[in-house]
Amino acid sequence: MNFALSNxxxxxxxxxxxxxxxxxxxxxxxxxxxxxxxxxxxxxLAEMGLxxxxxxxxxxxxEFDFVSLAIAIEEISRACASTGVITAVNNSLTTYPILKFGxxxxxxxxxxxxxxGKKIGAIGITEPNAGxxxxxxxxxxxxDEDHYILNGAKRFITNGTEAGIFVVFAYTNKELKxxxxxxxxxxxxxxxxxxxxxxxxxxIRATGNCELVFEDCKIPKENLxxxxxxxxxxxxxxxxxxxxxxxxxxxxxxxxxxxxxxKYSKERVTFGKPICKFGMIxxxxxxxxxxxxxxxxxxxxAAWCKDAGIKRFSKEAAMAKYYAANISVxxxxxxxxxFGGYGYTKDYPVERFYRDAKILELYEGTSEIQKLVIANExxx
Amino acid sequence: MTELFVLIEHRKGEIRDxxxxxxxxxxxxxxxxxxxxxxxxxxxxxxxxxxxxxxxxHKIYLFDDPVFENFNSExxxxxxxxxxxxxxxxxxxxxxxxxxxxLCPALATExxxxxxxxxxxxxxxxxxxxxxxxxxxxxxxTHEILRENPSYIIxxxxxxxxAVEGNxxxxxxxxxxxETTEPEYRKFVEYIEAxxxxxxxxxxxxxxxxGRGIREQENLEMIEELAASIGGVVGCSRPIVDxxxxxxxxxxxxxxxxxxPKLYIAIGISGAFQHVMGMKNSDTIIAINxxxxxxxxxxxxxxxxxxxxxxxxxxxxxxxEMK
Amino acid sequence: xxxxxCIKRVPQTAEAEVSIDSxxxxxxxxxxxxDMNESDTYALEEAVLLKEKFEGNITVLxxxxxxxxxxxxxxxxxxxxxxxxxxxxxFENPDAFQTAQILKSVIKTINFDxxxxxxxxxxxxxxxxxVTLAELLEIxxxxxxxxxxxxxxxxxxxRELEEGLIExxxxxxxxxxxxxxGINEPRYASLIxxxxxxxxxxxxxxKENIELEDLVINSVIEELYVPPVTKQVxxxxxxxxxxxxxxxxxxxxxxxx
Numbered sequence: 006m007n008f009a010l011s012n013x014x015x016x017x018x019x020x021x022x023x024x025x026x027x028x029x030x031x032x033x034x035x036x037x038x039x040x041x042x043x044x045x046x047x048x049x050l051a052e053m054g055l056x057x058x059x060x061x062x063x064x065x066x067x068e069f070d071f072v073s074l075a076i077a078i079e080e081i082s083r084a085c086a087s088t089g090v091i092t093a094v095n096n097s098l099t100t101y102p103i104l105k106f107g108x109x110x111x112x113x114x115x116x117x118x119x120x121x122g123k124k125i126g127a128i129g130i131t132e133p134n135a136g137x138x139x140x141x142x143x144x145x146x147x148x149d150e151d152h153y154i155l156n157g158a159k160r161f162i163t164n165g166t167e168a169g170i171f172v173v174f175a176y177t178n179k180e181l182k183x184x185x186x187x188x189x190x191x192x193x194x195x196x197x198x199x200x201x202x203x204x205x206x207x208x209i210r211a212t213g214n215c216e217l218v219f220e221d222c223k224i225p226k227e228n229l230x231x232x233x234x235x236x237x238x239x240x241x242x243x244x245x246x247x248x249x250x251x252x253x254x255x256x257x258x259x260x261x262x263x264x265x266x267x268k269y270s271k272e273r274v275t276f277g278k279p280i281c282k283f284g285m286i287x288x289x290x291x292x293x294x295x296x297x298x299x300x301x302x303x304x305x306x307a308a309w310c311k312d313a314g315i316k317r318f319s320k321e322a323a324m325a326k327y328y329a330a331n332i333s334v335x336x337x338x339x340x341x342x343x344f345g346g347y348g349y350t351k352d353y354p355v356e357r358f359y360r361d362a363k364i365l366e367l368y369e370g371t372s373e374i375q376k377l378v379i380a381n382e383x384x385x
Numbered sequence: 386m387t388e389l390f391v392l393i394e395h396r397k398g399e400i401r402d403x404x405x406x407x408x409x410x411x412x413x414x415x416x417x418x419x420x421x422x423x424x425x426x427x428x429x430x431x432x433x434x435x436x437x438x439x440x441x442x443h444k445i446y447l448f449d450d451p452v453f454e455n456f457n458s459e460x461x462x463x464x465x466x467x468x469x470x471x472x473x474x475x476x477x478x479x480x481x482x483x484x485x486x487x488l489c490p491a492l493a494t495e496x497x498x499x500x501x502x503x504x505x506x507x508x509x510x511x512x513x514x515x516x517x518x519x520x521x522x523x524x525x526x527t528h529e530i531l532r533e534n535p536s537y538i539i540x541x542x543x544x545x546x547x548a549v550e551g552n553x554x555x556x557x558x559x560x561x562x563x564e565t566t567e568p569e570y571r572k573f574v575e576y577i578e579a580x581x582x583x584x585x586x587x588x589x590x591x592x593x594x595x596g597r598g599i600r601e602q603e604n605l606e607m608i609e610e611l612a613a614s615i616g617g618v619v620g621c622s623r624p625i626v627d628x629x630x631x632x633x634x635x636x637x638x639x640x641x642x643x644x645x646p647k648l649y650i651a652i653g654i655s656g657a658f659q660h661v662m663g664m665k666n667s668d669t670i671i672a673i674n675x676x677x678x679x680x681x682x683x684x685x686x687x688x689x690x691x692x693x694x695x696x697x698x699x700x701x702x703x704x705x706e707m708k
Numbered sequence: 709x710x711x712x713x714c715i716k717r718v719p720q721t722a723e724a725e726v727s728i729d730s731x732x733x734x735x736x737x738x739x740x741x742x743d744m745n746e747s748d749t750y751a752l753e754e755a756v757l758l759k760e761k762f763e764g765n766i767t768v769l770x771x772x773x774x775x776x777x778x779x780x781x782x783x784x785x786x787x788x789x790x791x792x793x794x795x796x797x798x799f800e801n802p803d804a805f806q807t808a809q810i811l812k813s814v815i816k817t818i819n820f821d822x823x824x825x826x827x828x829x830x831x832x833x834x835x836x837x838x839v840t841l842a843e844l845l846e847i848x849x850x851x852x853x854x855x856x857x858x859x860x861x862x863x864x865x866x867r868e869l870e871e872g873l874i875e876x877x878x879x880x881x882x883x884x885x886x887x888x889x890g891i892n893e894p895r896y897a898s899l900i901x902x903x904x905x906x907x908x909x910x911x912x913x914x915k916e917n918i919e920l921e922d923l924v925i926n927s928v929i930e931e932l933y934v935p936p937v938t939k940q941v942x943x944x945x946x947x948x949x950x951x952x953x954x955x956x957x958x959x960x961x962x963x964x965x
Binding site: 440 | 711832843848849871924932934943962964
């Protein structure tokens with residue numbers, strides 16, 4: 006057994022941390038207020054090779070493993086949760102399914118642009134009437150000679166306003182239920198594809214979250230990803246991977262909250278001494294640190310499973326995502342509590358962390374769905 | 386009598402303040418150790434400089450040649466090593482300046498003389514030279530003992546010995562330089578003056594200096610607003626210029642501008658000595674920094690230990706109210 | 709153009725609490741982070757820029773303890789070709805002068821056109837190793853360099869003097885330049901470069917591998933201490949609103965508003 010990071014993982018962590026602290030953290034409060042997508046940051050992420058972390062070098066990626074991907078997402082999220090999820094979506098929800106299920110032409114066509122930041126990636130699963138129940142989706146794709154005609158809408162799409170390449174799921178045969186769902190690669194400028202409502206979110210506010218609308222959207226037949234009817238499988242397989250990164254995002258946000266709380270508790274004096282000397286504060290700090298450590302171990306372990314080639318790690322990924330999201334809300338809440346009234350103001354970043362953390366229990370499968378996945382694996 | 390050498394620094398025909406400080410330091414040591422203070426002046430058309438320093442030294446060694454008009458460490462080194470070798474002064478003092486930093490280590494190494502740099506003070510204890518220096522971003526001082534030797538070379542930090550005029554009347558001894566040809570491997574080309582910007586921070590009664598602590602460029606706006614409320618201008622420490630957030634002509638410090646406003650407010654500045662050199666003679670100094678151990682508080686008249694993001698906006702409001 | 713960059717791994721103390729350890733001669737290091745000395749990162753970047761222009765080889769060199777390998781490896785990822793660690797554990801607390809002598813013994817076995825160093829290490833703040841090293845190697849130097857414009861034989865440099873004045877020099881290569889912060893914009897290492905650098909070997913030189921002359925120590929630290937307070941500051945206390953009000957009052961009292 007070995008818990009030590011390898012040389013390249015350690016270097017990646019240190020360099021990404023430095024990059025995130027210097028380049029991302031300073032603008033995080035500002036883009037949280039404005040909701041403006043951090044385009045300049047994305048350019049810098051691309052230069053460092055952070056947009057295609059697990060993609061092979063021949064497609065323009067950095068060719069690292071999934072533990073490294075998790076570490077990178079953690080460090081980015083520690084500085085800016087919005088940039089963290091933007092990066093996670095580009096990596097594990099767009100480049101990953103194309104890499105894993107795409108054919109050679111698709112990989113060569115789309116991966117280099119996604120890795121270089123020339124085009125940003127997004128994924129369309131959720132719909133106005135289909136969230137946790139993926140199979141309830143209403144979007145359809147009908148073959149018309151050499152095109153599929155897409156109709157429907159996707160909701161809450163991270164990177165939606167900025168993305169150039171979308172992986173979109175639609176029914177090609179409703180009667181086959183989930184086995185009738187197929188995945189497609191949709192380019193932004195496809196006729197019949199438009200953006201709908203831009204969401205004004207509680208947290209992760211700079212993520213270009215919006216609705217996608219398909220009205221007789223004509224997609225070339227060769228943009229079918231994987232096989233006809235393989236969409237649900239692709240979706241679940243992709244979510245197994247991306248949940249690890251949402252867990253990593255949770256660890257990053259939580260760590261940022263703990264760092265701030267420790268610093269503040271040493272500076273803030275009440276009743277004649279720094280509040281870090283008080284048992285009740287220490288109790289919270291100790292709990293937070295332990296929760297974060299446990300979450301990080303779950304995340305790294307799930308990523309390690311993927312790297313080790315273990316076929317079925319849905320349970321481990323769900324546990325990592327469920328637990329890390331859960332403690333992240335708790336840890337950021339405690340951070341606000343330690344800051345007292347100041348924690349509730351925008352003078353300090355902990356209120357932002359608290360808002361950012363809540364989404365973790367909702368997207369890429371709610372906590373309830375994660376528990377369902379875990380339980381199903383237990384009683385299978 | 387044993388000699389104490391002081392290297393006179395000048396630029397463009399003007400003597401530099403550090404020279405008087407070195408001579409003041411020299412006098413103090415010379416009295417205690419019974420030494421003879423000799424100013425080493427390598428220059429061209431030096432009458433004015435001689436006039437200014439003759440009360441500060443027992444003797445002036447004058448090397449007069451056009452080649453000494455501009456500083457060139459190589460040619461200075463050749464002539465200085467010659468005279469130091471000949472006379473073996475107990476101590477040679479050089480300024481810890483752009484000039485001294487370029488010269489001292491090479492000179493001392495050539496002569497195999499123990500040396501130290503950027504010293505704030507020095508004393509002889511049992512013939513051993515003990516120097517005071519600063520380390521770790523000015524947060525700690527050290528005492529260091531130099532290897533015992535008949536001769537030492539030290540560079541002194543500017544501002545360590547405020548100049549006090551002496552009552553000597555120096556004997557002027559003209560020496561013929563050993564080397565007066567500028568070496569082909571290091572040639573002086575020109576001085577380039579700093580570009581003149583839209584704001585002259587040396588002319589304002591109020592200067593607000595900002596440093597690393599402001600974290601992000603966007604916070605400049607808040608500082609500009611504070612400056613506007615009080616009728617001042619915004620200056621900064623070196624990291625802000627390195628990051629290109631403000632132009633070079635706003636830099637306060639030894640490599641930037643020296644300011645002496647009625648009020649200097651240092652915001653998010655830790656107080657590295659290079660910065661302090663540029664603002665310590667301000668009438669009133671206020672420091673806002675969240676690190677209570679920041680060296681800037683040693684220079685300030687008033688201090689606030691808190692997050693500048695919280696204090697600055699309120700300060701602006703209060704100033705506008707009181708106006 | 710072959711370039712040597714001398715770097716140092718130092719504790720990051722600018723914004724950290726610094727306290728003296730039990731020996732009284734050093735600081736407590738366990739809670740500090742360590743990284744490449746700030747001006748050294750600019751020296752390295754300048755070397756990479758020169759290499760991009762002239763091709764050639766960059767060697768990074770550091771006298772340091774085993775954890776210095778991490779710093780050297782990042783230097784490799786940022787564009788250096790070879791890295792050498794001289795084992796500090798083989799030497800007893802070398803001072804700046806001794807460090808320069810050790811570096812010289814190693815450098816004289818390497819081909820180079822330019823040596824770049826940072827202009828100051830933020831820990832001991834001597835600003836002397838670069839210029840000392842140039843003298844030991846008997847090559848020309850320039851300290852506090854803020855611009856480098858080289859050709860194969862010579863380089864024009866700008867030195868930053870006091871009060872914003874620049875001194876423009878023309879120097880023959882091989883030469884040593886000590887580099888100031890702000891001369892360029894140091895890059896981050898890309899992930900691909902990190903992956904490649906992680907596999908590269910860092911040459912380890914022990915005392916037995918170096919042809920050393922008799923080492924001379926110039927100075928020994930006797931003690932570290934907290935600087936005495938020279939000016940009594942009046943710290944204003946209270947909430948931000950209270951302290952800001954007090955401060956505004958003082959500004960008004962002084963007749964500045």
